[in-house]
Amino acid sequence: xxxxxxxxxHITVSEGASLELRCNYSYGATPYLFWYVQSPGQGLQLLLKxxxxxxxxxxxxxxxxxxxxxxxxxxxxxxxxxWSDAAEYFCAVGLGYSTLTFGKGTMLLVSP
Amino acid sequence: xxxxxxxxxxxxxxxxxSVKIECRSLDFQATTMFWYRQFxxxxxxxxxxxxxxxKATYEQGVEKDKFLINHASLTLSTLTVTSAHPxxxxxxxxxxxxxGGPYNExxxxxxxxxxxx
Numbered sequence: 593x594x595x596x597x598x599x600x601x602h603i604t605v606s607e608g609a610s611l612e613l614r615c616n617y618s619y620g621a622t623p624y625l626f627w628y629v630q631s632p633g634q635g636l637q638l639l640l641k642x643x644x645x646x647x648x649x650x651x652x653x654x655x656x657x658x659x660x661x662x663x664x665x666x667x668x669x670x671x672x673x674x675w676s677d678a679a680e681y682f683c684a685v686g687l688g689y690s691t692l693t694f695g696k697g698t699m700l701l702v703s704p
Numbered sequence: 705x706x707x708x709x710x711x712x713x714x715x716x717x718x719x720x721x722s723v724k725i726e727c728r729s730l731d732f733q734a735t736t737m738f739w740y741r742q743f744x745x746x747x748x749x750x751x752x753x754x755x756x757x758x759k760a761t762y763e764q765g766v767e768k769d770k771f772l773i774n775h776a777s778l779t780l781s782t783l784t785v786t787s788a789h790p791x792x793x794x795x796x797x798x799x800x801x802x803x804g805g806p807y808n809e810x811x812x813x814x815x816x817x818x819x820x821x
Contacts, residue, residue, distance in 0.1 A: 624807045624809075628812075633795075633817065634814065634815070635710075635797055635812055635813060635814035635815040636748075636797065636812045638812075641809070643807070682747060682748070686807050686809070688807075689736075689807070689808070690736055690738075690801040690803075690807065690808045690809070690810055691753075692738075692750075692810055694747045694748050695747065696746070696747045697746075697747050699745075
């Protein structure tokens, strides 16, 4: 069965430091890949997505992600974290016909 | 573009009553709508998928008689939680997708917080 793994339940990063959130998927073909962010009590906001083409994808709020087929990974990165980035981050994999499988999420804490 | 709204944003009801949550695609026609449930500190759990004009397809373990889904038009889907109980308290999120491509992205609503007393 298809699965999405976010190995880190929570991560603490100092403000201004770089960030990398990991995401691995298990699926035979190249899926459609997404990263969403969710602030407490809020809905999901799409940060970026990969459908095809350049494997380094730029998103909103200074985030980027790189699709690595050989590692079945789609890690999210940001060079300098801001306190407002503290939130829950979900990686998701799109399969056939609009379906989405979500990872369990990574909670990002930003320390001063 | 691709805006999805939900109403209400939060609702508190008494145990045993029914609650209806609306999900609307504001600027596109949604062939398919999805309903998710999210418990605190957990990921989204897909409850059901609905296509306009057809019966919804429920995920395993989701009671279709308790969570009634109607997708009567290309811009509106409703989720009715019937005879709600405190264990139904949760954050409900809908999403909407068009059709026609090899993959049609889901656009998410802002969610509805349901609290059952």
